[in-house]
Amino acid sequence: MEFRDLKSQYQRYKTEIDTAIQNVLDVGSFVGGSEVKELETKLSEYVGVKHCITCANGTEAMTLLMMAWDIKEGDAVFVPDFTFFSTGEIVSFRGATPVFVDVDRDTYNMDPVKLKQAILKTLKEGVLIPKVIIPVDLFGLPANYLEIMNIAEEFKLKVLEDGAQGFGGSIEGEKACSFGHAATTSFFPAKPLGCYGDGGSIFTNDDRLAKLIRSLKVHGQGEDKYDNVRIGVNSRLDTIQAAVLLIKLKAFENHEVKDVNQVAEMYNNRLQGVEKQIIPKGYTSSYAQYTIKLKNINQRDSLQNLLKESGIPSMIYYAKPMHKQKAFSELNFVNEDFKVTNELCDTVLSLPMHPYMSSNDIDDVCRIVNEYVCKF
Structure with a gap:
């Protein structure tokens, strides 16, 4: 996949x-x-x-x-x-x-x-x-x-x-x-x-x-x-x-934005027990990534390993916030000012996402995620 x-x-x-x-x-x-x-x-x-x-x-x-x-x-x-x-x-x-x-x-x-x-x-x-x-x-x-x-x-x-x-x-x-x-x-x-x-x-x-x-x-x-x-x-x-x-722009206009949103809808309907990025009313996402939130870093990392064992790729965007990057270490920031970002960096996981994704592939991803999450 x-x-x-x-x-x-x-x-x-x-x-x-x-x-x-x-x-x-x-x-x-x-x-x-x-x-x-x-x-x-x-x-x-x-x-x-x-x-x-x-x-x-x-x-x-x-x-x-x-x-x-x-x-x-x-x-x-x-x-x-x-x-x-x-x-x-x-x-x-x-x-x-x-x-x-x-x-x-x-x-x-x-x-x-x-x-x-x-x-x-x-x-x-x-x-x-x-x-x-x-x-x-x-x-x-x-x-x-x-x-x-x-x-x-x-x-x-x-x-x-x-x-x-x-x-x-x-x-x-x-x-x-x-x-x-x-x-x-x-x-x-x-x-x-x-x-x-x-x-x-x-x-x-x-x-x-x-x-x-x-x-x-x-x-x-x-x-x-x-x-x-x-x-x-x-x-x-x-x-x-x-x-x-x-x-590629022709394909993008003709069907890819529509198709990727249909993939997202299937994910939304089939995934259980995880939080997803909220798309506000009136907004449309082009879904560069489809990202879920787990309860904590251990649950997130364990799920990623389980997906990998099943041949399913996933990515963490982003594991480290901007204010903790070494390149910005000379700047003065208070870690407590970034509670949401710190939480997201420990809990987000992006799943396979593209306009050409089959329903069967979505089923495979959701089955593993749902089976894993229901244990907690």
Whole structure:
């Protein structure tokens, strides 16, 4: 059984994908080919924003926004404590300070109440200047942008939607990566929409910001590639990856988001005795992961071992919170401020999840989980 079955997806679309790659090889335009521009147009249309700027990966997408917004030493950027390392890493990379925020017990996403408390605390301390909030659409579920945007407006902060896991999700029909002042996503192979290598993109309705990022991602380019008007980076999506994504985007739109939600519904109906991530009314998840909570770390780890013995892969996202990462050890945090994150790190377990999962495979997973949990 595959955790995220990219092989079945490829076999279904093998002819189209192989043809798209061969077309790039035949033309020989491996960087900046026509497929890149076409992909940016189609992605912006899908999300419903004016601009999509592709780049090398999701981490650099966020870094480019930090550069464009001139985030620097002395600035505070608010990041959920329960997320992948890169969300905080890109803040420190710019010399700014990540301020970690505990998450909601039901959705696992940034808790707006605790966010406001963290902003007020930072202002009271007077050492850092609050600048940006980076909510994460964890496991495919968009964060609570209604409340977060209200808080951002109150304190005059920018909001960067980290949609690396959330692409394809929505709130009341509004697509993930359309929230905040700008958004980013990742095309890492295991993401909801993944390529066959690394890739990422930035979404925004801000014309000036889009123009600046297009310059920053190519060495601060001006009118041509030998006219450099600012210090930038080299961060481009290559043409072969764009070609692959054009094929996979069609599948994503046509059936994959619908199918993965049907898999989630089967899981929800068949699993017993475990907590699941709550999808609020009006929200749709793209289910980058399907995650359950066990009672404690021993029960979680024992279940993972049992699944492994049965040939069923599972993953722990995430075993260590951001505030306990060694790379952030010089920052001052109070462990008690992250009660929910600490609990989740000891109890979450992600099960196999993808649009091509069979009912029989779901039955096999649920049977083992249910039999194990009923013993406790």
